[in-house]
Amino acid sequence: MAKIKHLVSGEFTRLAKYNLFTASLVVAMVWVVMGYFLELDEFKAFLPFVFLMETSAMTSLLVGAEMFYEKKEHTISSMLISPMTEFEYILSKILVNILNIAIIFVIIGASMYFLKAYLFNFQWLFLGIILVTSFYVFIGILLSYISKDFTALLLNYMVMMIVLVLPSIGVVIGILPESILEYIFWSPTEVTLRLLNASFLDSIDIVQYLKDAVYIVLVSLLMLRYGVLPYFKDYATKDLGV
Amino acid sequence: MFTVKDLVFKYPKNAEDTIKGIDFEIKQGEIFGFLGPSGAGKTTTQKLLVKLLAYDKGEIHFDGKDLHSFNDVFYEDIGVCFEMPISFSKLTAMENLDFFQKLYKNHADIQPLMERVGLWEDRNKLVGEYSKGMKIRLNLVRALLNKPKMLFLDEPTNGLDPKNARIVKDMIREFAHNGGTVFLTSHIMSDVDELCDRVAFITDGKIEEIDSPRNLKIKYGQRTVTVEYKEDNQTHVKRFTMDEIKTDAFAELMRTKEVETIHSGETTLEEIFIQVTGVKLHGED
Structure with a gap:
């Protein structure tokens, strides 16, 4: 546990030093400013978009960028020859991103409370974050596996956005018809939306919530088992002299 | 270990x-x-x-x-x-x-x-x-x-x-x-x-x-001594085997000639590397 705590603290320090946390905060401030100018109902309609962008797009990009830096500076290899497992390394990334998203959502939530006297249901929100973050951390890791350089990472990220995130966002912002929802019902981003939206909906379909929770956790575990872990050492040590 | x-x-x-x-x-x-x-x-x-x-x-x-x-x-x-x-x-x-x-x-x-x-x-x-x-x-x-x-x-x-x-x-x-x-x-x-x-x-x-490294140098080196000496304003080179340095010819040369350098036939690790691997160290492959 002490090691995980140390890894998480180290990750946070690096997020700050490499200005990745600042970038994340700047995006949060954009949502806050939007919240200031929009009416409460308008912002509530916009919230799913904010949730999805923060949990999926920002998390994948942050993890991809971190992995890129760690690979480029060979620090990932240096960690691999330390007494820690790949799982501990990945777990620390998940925990840091859960905390990062939680901080961002607390900022957005607090601003909504002070600006519009509106309060999220933070228990549901945090539960949702905990359930979905691993999936997008793994997406970020897999993106870094298949990207030769930072340009390729950004291109792959764009493809991921178009395939995975845009259909859901399209429906949220009204540029795609709601009829496509039946086709993307089990898309991880739709599942993410349903889990996070529980924090501001008046009533929650508990059965569907449980199904969604089990589904996203299972998909994440499968990604970890068959996608992330098997290729981790290979990725980390590919350009290593030793 | x-x-x-x-x-x-x-x-x-x-x-x-x-x-x-x-x-x-x-x-x-x-x-x-x-x-x-x-x-x-x-x-x-x-x-x-x-x-x-x-x-x-x-x-x-x-x-x-x-x-x-x-x-x-x-x-x-x-x-x-x-x-x-x-x-x-x-x-x-x-x-x-x-x-x-x-x-x-x-x-x-x-x-x-x-x-x-x-x-x-x-x-x-x-x-x-x-x-x-x-x-x-x-x-x-x-x-x-x-x-x-x-x-x-x-x-x-x-x-x-x-x-x-x-x-x-x-x-x-x-x-x-x-x-x-x-x-x-x-x-x-x-x-x-x-x-x-x-x-x-x-x-x-x-x-x-x-x-x-010592044993390899002995194995791959030559058991010789090369002497460079000056005679009639010219540098001459003569090589002796390790057995020959016990002879009078070697002692005579040492005593009578103006010796400039003496080198043993010991090789270097670089030479051994090239010999064993068949690859030169600089610009290898």
């Missing part, structure tokens, strides 16, 4: 084995040089020894136990000094060392190590502002952070000026003198000759030679 028996390794995408049944032993307290041209299997062998690659065929024993039986605790006992910089560039040297050191149970005192490699004054500088030589020296401190029993060093003096290369070599020698074991790879044959108790040459996944 390490025993390797009939080790075979193939990368999944390759048709051929990269390591083709190698055997060697690294004794406790020795500095073991592992030499070979690029692509010979040197790097793969090191990755197998430090558990960065998993092997299926053959055996590797560390401290008498099968390497497979070790979990991440294995890394408490080893230190790896990479050839390339391995620090977070936007953290200071001390922040880097502090982060890595806290992953271990055993902690070396950082200050004397940093002072020794001449980085203590720059400890609070961002590593991104360090020169290449400074980053390489920091790598050595990183490798020694956990008071390891065994050090893996990859080109430890590459990119260092002669003064700092001397400091690093002294530290390696002291580490071994104090009971530590070293696995060293380098293309700087004078360093290998100076430091290593034994060396192994690997070519095309097979070990071609293992012995002390």
Whole structure:
């Protein structure tokens, strides 16, 4: 546990030093400013978009960028020859991103409370974050596996956005018809939306919530088992002299 | 410390084995040089020894136990000094060392190590502002952070000026003198000759030679003495076998001629490298 705590603290320090946390905060401030100018109902309609962008797009990009830096500076290899497992390394990334998203959502939530006297249901929100973050951390890791350089990472990220995130966002912002929802019902981003939206909906379909929770956790575990872990050492040590 | 028996390794995408049944032993307290041209299997062998690659065929024993039986605790006992910089560039040297050191149970005192490699004054500088030589020296401190029993060093003096290369070599020698074991790879044959108790040459996944540099020089060298002397304002060269130097002809030459140089036929590790691996060191492959 002490090691995980140390890894998480180290990750946070690096997020700050490499200005990745600042970038994340700047995006949060954009949502806050939007919240200031929009009416409460308008912002509530916009919230799913904010949730999805923060949990999926920002998390994948942050993890991809971190992995890129760690690979480029060979620090990932240096960690691999330390007494820690790949799982501990990945777990620390998940925990840091859960905390990062939680901080961002607390900022957005607090601003909504002070600006519009509106309060999220933070228990549901945090539960949702905990359930979905691993999936997008793994997406970020897999993106870094298949990207030769930072340009390729950004291109792959764009493809991921178009395939995975845009259909859901399209429906949220009204540029795609709601009829496509039946086709993307089990898309991880739709599942993410349903889990996070529980924090501001008046009533929650508990059965569907449980199904969604089990589904996203299972998909994440499968990604970890068959996608992330098997290729981790290979990725980390590919350009290593030793 | 390490025993390797009939080790075979193939990368999944390759048709051929990269390591083709190698055997060697690294004794406790020795500095073991592992030499070979690029692509010979040197790097793969090191990755197998430090558990960065998993092997299926053959055996590797560390401290008498099968390497497979070790979990991440294995890394408490080893230190790896990479050839390339391995620090977070936007953290200071001390922040880097502090982060890595806290992953271990055993902690070396950082200050004397940093002072020794001449980085203590720059400890609070961002590593991104360090020169290449400074980053390489920091790598050595990183490798020694956990008071390891065994050090893996990859080109430890590459990119260092002669003064700092001397400091690093002294530290390696002291580490071994104090009971530590070293696995060293380098293309700087004078360093290998100076430091290593034994060396192994690997070519095309097979070990071609293992012995002390001295024995290898005797094996591959010529048992001759070449004398250059001046006569009639010209330099002449005469070669004697080791048996011939006991004869009067050699003594006569020494006594009567103006001798300029005397060279034994001992070869260099560089020559042996070329002979054994068939590859020149500069512009190899």
